[in-house]
Amino acid sequence: MEDRVLPLGTVVLLKDGDGSRLMIVCRASIVENRKKEVFYDYGAVLIPQGMLSPEAVYFFNKENVKEVLFEGFKNEDENEFAEQYDEMVSQTKIPKGTI
Incomplete structure (x- = not known):
């Protein structure tokens, strides 16, 4: 749906989700998934x-x-971050x- 990265604090619904509302609190997070x-x-x-917990x-x-x-x-810093996000990642x- 959204091509440009969304700002922190954005509330979304997910495709194939259960209808829960989620608020974005971090971006480009590195996590361990199946030992990688x-x-x-x-x-x-x-x-x-x-x-409720980490x-x-x-x-x-x-x-x-x-x-x-x-x-x-959104402010100037956020707009600059969003413009550079895809290049950074x-x-x-x-x-x-993937989910």
């Missing part, structure tokens, strides 16, 4: 619960977003994870 490191475009927490962060990618319910804060040797 991968990165995901987004890490998010449930709305309204928030981060293990309660849900990781997904731009292509998994079905709908943007609320778009987070294309330079990593860490593969992108």
Whole structure:
């Protein structure tokens, strides 16, 4: 759905999700998945619960977003980050994870 990386604080629904609303709290996070490191475009927490524990962060990618319910804060720094995001992640040797 969304080609450009979304700002922090954005609330989304996921394709093939259960209808839970998720708020994006991190981007380009590197996590261990099946004993190897991968990165995901987004890490998010449930709305309204928030981060109940560090293990309660849900990781997904731009292509998994079905709908943007609320778009987070944007300023010049955010716009610059969003413009450079795809180039930054294309330079990593860490593969992108899938859900």
